[in-house]
Amino acid sequence: MNGRKLAIMRLMDSRKKFTARELAERFGVSVRTIQRDLDALQEMGFPLYTEVGVNGGYRVLPNRILPPLQLTQNEALGLFLMIEYLQQVPDFPYGSMREHLAEQYFSTLPQDVQDLIVRMREHVTFVQHPGEHAEMLTTEILHAAVDKREIEFTYHSRKGRKEIQAYPIGIYYENGFWYMPARHKEHVLLYRVDRMQQLRVLDSIDESIPSLQSWFKSEDDREGVEVVLQFTEFGTRLAHSDVLFQSIQGHEWRGLVPLEEFPFTARKLLAYGPEVKVVSPEPLQQAVREMLEKSWSQYS
Incomplete structure (x- = not known):
């Protein structure tokens, strides 16, 4: 492909419509030469179509093929x-x-x-441990988040199946799963996308829904309880790569955790086994003990 055709592709992407005469004047060639270039681009798959009439011209389809990259x-x-x-x-x-x-x-x-x-x-290889997702929903969720539209879906939680309507803030990928923070009524809740089914995008729009990036940067307005954790040397190395505990100083982690997040935090801590100890508070210690007892009871 010559340089002029590449330049035409980039130019067509930057504006909705051009006439062949406008392109000919811009590149200093004849209208016939431009028409041959445009015919060649169409044969290559570049999605041009022609509008006839006084105000006609060449236009690029929305789902267009972008120009190739020039890479080393x-x-x-x-x-x-x-x-x-x-x-x-x-x-x-x-x-x-x-x-x-x-x-x-x-x-x-x-x-x-x-x-x-x-x-x-x-x-080289990339080791992932994907779950069996019933439906592929991330594309629909992402579009709904960008448009600030409400969605309706069936959610399979530990307490059973629920029908939910919420405004998605966005999606993020962590530890093999996609997560969707979404505003449900007055609260922002976190949903695992692989537990969602039968998603439908609704007509309702709420312009106050934040972007995912601004939501990440916002402070949690829930009242938190100070948690103190003591990690071993090996546990400290693990914590540095954990989003929740990566702010660890020395072998100690301190932070405010809302009471309703204690079950989630306890489950995370169980994955560390003997490499971490809950110094305080007592309710989190108790949550970890209860989960350990449930695990142990399966083998007693």
């Missing part, structure tokens, strides 16, 4: 590895295109780079 070899290898990684993430937004993208991208690379990728794949 190392950048091309890095991009391919990123695509490989994303293929392991369950229910990734727009995930249906991942395999197609990997195949299409791979086929456009020079043969020597393809050969290098084939050899490289024997020496």
